[in-house]
Amino acid sequence: MKSLSLEEIQTLNDSEIETSKAIEKILGPSAIKIDNVTVSFKSKNGIYTAIKDISLDIKKGEIVSFIGHSGCGKSTLMNTISGMNTPSHGEVIANGNVVKGPGPDRGIVFQNYSLLPWLTVFQNIYEAVDSSFKNISKKEKIEMVEKNLKMVNLWEHHHKLPGHLSGGMKQRVAIARAFAINPKILLLDEPFGALDALTKSSMHIELLKLWNLDHREKTIVMVTHDIEEAIFLSDRVVVLNNGPASTIKEIVEVNLERPRNKKDIVHDPKYMEIHDKLLNLLIDKFSIADY
Amino acid sequence: MKKIFNIQSLYSILFFTGSIIILGLIWQLVSIITEKEIPGPLQTWVVCKEMFTTPFYDNGPNDKGIGNQLMSSLWRVFIGFGIGSLIAIPLGVIMGSSKFMMRLFDPIVQILRPVSPLAWFPLGLLAFKAAAGATIFIITITSLWPTLINTSFGVSSIPQDHKNVGKAFGFSKLKYLTKILIPYSLPHIITGLRLSIGIAWMVIVAGEMLSGGSGIGFFVWDSWNGLSLEKILVAILIIGTVGLLLDKLFNVVQHAFAWENK
Numbered sequence: 001m002k003s004l005s006l007e008e009i010q011t012l013n014d015s016e017i018e019t020s021k022a023i024e025k026i027l028g029p030s031a032i033k034i035d036n037v038t039v040s041f042k043s044k045n046g047i048y049t050a051i052k053d054i055s056l057d058i059k060k061g062e063i064v065s066f067i068g069h070s071g072c073g074k075s076t077l078m079n080t081i082s083g084m085n086t087p088s089h090g091e092v093i094a095n096g097n098v099v100k101g102p103g104p105d106r107g108i109v110f111q112n113y114s115l116l117p118w119l120t121v122f123q124n125i126y127e128a129v130d131s132s133f134k135n136i137s138k139k140e141k142i143e144m145v146e147k148n149l150k151m152v153n154l155w156e157h158h159h160k161l162p163g164h165l166s167g168g169m170k171q172r173v174a175i176a177r178a179f180a181i182n183p184k185i186l187l188l189d190e191p192f193g194a195l196d197a198l199t200k201s202s203m204h205i206e207l208l209k210l211w212n213l214d215h216r217e218k219t220i221v222m223v224t225h226d227i228e229e230a231i232f233l234s235d236r237v238v239v240l241n242n243g244p245a246s247t248i249k250e251i252v253e254v255n256l257e258r259p260r261n262k263k264d265i266v267h268d269p270k271y272m273e274i275h276d277k278l279l280n281l282l283i284d285k286f287s288i289a290d291y
Numbered sequence: 292m293k294k295i296f297n298i299q300s301l302y303s304i305l306f307f308t309g310s311i312i313i314l315g316l317i318w319q320l321v322s323i324i325t326e327k328e329i330p331g332p333l334q335t336w337v338v339c340k341e342m343f344t345t346p347f348y349d350n351g352p353n354d355k356g357i358g359n360q361l362m363s364s365l366w367r368v369f370i371g372f373g374i375g376s377l378i379a380i381p382l383g384v385i386m387g388s389s390k391f392m393m394r395l396f397d398p399i400v401q402i403l404r405p406v407s408p409l410a411w412f413p414l415g416l417l418a419f420k421a422a423a424g425a426t427i428f429i430i431t432i433t434s435l436w437p438t439l440i441n442t443s444f445g446v447s448s449i450p451q452d453h454k455n456v457g458k459a460f461g462f463s464k465l466k467y468l469t470k471i472l473i474p475y476s477l478p479h480i481i482t483g484l485r486l487s488i489g490i491a492w493m494v495i496v497a498g499e500m501l502s503g504g505s506g507i508g509f510f511v512w513d514s515w516n517g518l519s520l521e522k523i524l525v526a527i528l529i530i531g532t533v534g535l536l537l538d539k540l541f542n543v544v545q546h547a548f549a550w551e552n553k
Contacts, residue, residue, distance in 0.1 A: 082459065102460075102461065103461065104461055108455075108459040110456075110459075114452045114453070115456075116456060116470065116474070119470065119474075127462070131460050132460060161550070177460075181460065
């Protein structure tokens with residue numbers, strides 16, 4: 001967190017408008033503002049409401065996780081931010097604009113990587129860069145692809161087709177692709193769900209490394225059903241109720257200091273407290289009832 | 292380096308040879324049963340050698356070498372199939388991309404697809420006032436359906452994941468077409484083309500029998516009029532072999548574009 005400079009304290013006293021501006025300066029403006037959003041779908045059995053009356057402010061540079069049981073509308077909420085779904089009621093404001101559809105200010109990493117199998121690793125990222133940056137030369141675009149692939153240590157595999165990569169490598173390509181378009185907001189939809197535990201751990205560290213390299217300015221929103229993952233990565237964990245028409249059950253602050261150490265953090269009493277709290281929120285019964 | 296001649300290809304050759312021998316035996320048997328009314332393989336072989344010594348002679352419109360006939364047939368098939376594909380692929384893409392278009396055009400496809408090429412011939416004659424144009428017309432209209440159906444199927448089955456990539460990263464219409472739609476549907480399109488060229492090659496014989504003038508179909512009919520059954524049998528073998536080669540050619544193309552197995 002930034003410390004207050006003298007000028008900033010000065011402006012705090014000036015007037016009410018100035019005050020709110022200063023607070024915004026300190027806390028950072030909200031990158032995503034979810035305002036009373038309801039999403040319903042038409043289905044065979046009438047209208048299905050996935051999420052109902054959800055409001056949430058996510059600050060710039062914050063990492064927020066959505067957690068909940070399967071079918072609780074985590075992905076629906078995520079897709080509303082990305083613009084793949086349109087809310088039936090309410091609106092989402094991202095980077096100061098009402099979300100009307102997907103845009104290059106929000107990079108998405110899909111659950112199943114979603115790389116195009118007929119394009120090489122290089123081409124997969126290049127096409128995304130080419131679509132997002134209209135006014136730069138081809139040479140600059142190629143440099144951007146190279147920089148991002150080097151960041152995830154995959155430059156030596158740039159000529160390979162995705163089918164020749166392991167799951168972890170594919171996910172790194174997908175992350176590099178999302179970073180390459182340099183979005184202010186990064187949306188991760190169960191990004192590590194398909195990976196084994198070891199690969200998963202190293203991917204968490206990779207992700208935080210990229211976030212640090214970028215001076216922690218990117219806002220990251222992530223969908224997960226892994227409590228440890230949510231705590232290790234996030235500043236806040238949003239727990240959703242079970243669907244249909246799910247709402248926010250509780251927002252849990254993860255006030256653990258960064259940089260966090262994967263090995264040490266699990267022994268931190270604060271970590272254990274948060275872990276227990278989340279577990280209690282997610283699981284009602286911990287043993288089979290004795291009749 | 293891969294060995295070109297391995298045990299697998301040896302087996303393939305042995306099976307192929309075995310198959311040819313069985314065909315020859317059946318043929319010989321038929322020849323014996325019909326008391327040589329249908330010439331046997333050896334008799335046909337003599338005529339065949341004769342035909343292939345000067346395949347490209349040209350003694351006026353009704354007397355041309357077998358090579359010339361084959362070339363003019365292949366040329367017609369190429370033109371007819373080409374025009375058919377140029378219609379079928381874009382139309383298939385349009386039908387596959389939109390449910391509305393699919394429902395609008397599908398009944399037309401279902402009604403016109405089963406129509407025999409011979410039924411189209413008079414319409415072709417009327418439209419083009421020439422037999423050559425009519426032959427190409429019937430090849431076009433009967434060979435475009437498999438390509439059309441396979442293209443529309445390929446395009447309509449693009450997974451949501453791939454479409455989402457285009458949406459999320461803001462692909463332009465052109466980029467979506469060239470980087471997602473076409474690459475995904477290409478194997479389906481090529482399967483369609485492979486079926487289409489097979490149909491085109493079947494139709495050409497019927498078409499040329501009706502239109503006359505030149506081509507392998509005309510050659511069959513002309514040989515019948517000249518009562519040379521040997522020549523007809525040679526022509527049948529040539530038609531079969533060329534059909535097989537065309538199919539193999541598309542098989543190679545199909546493998547070259549199959550990204551799934553790479």
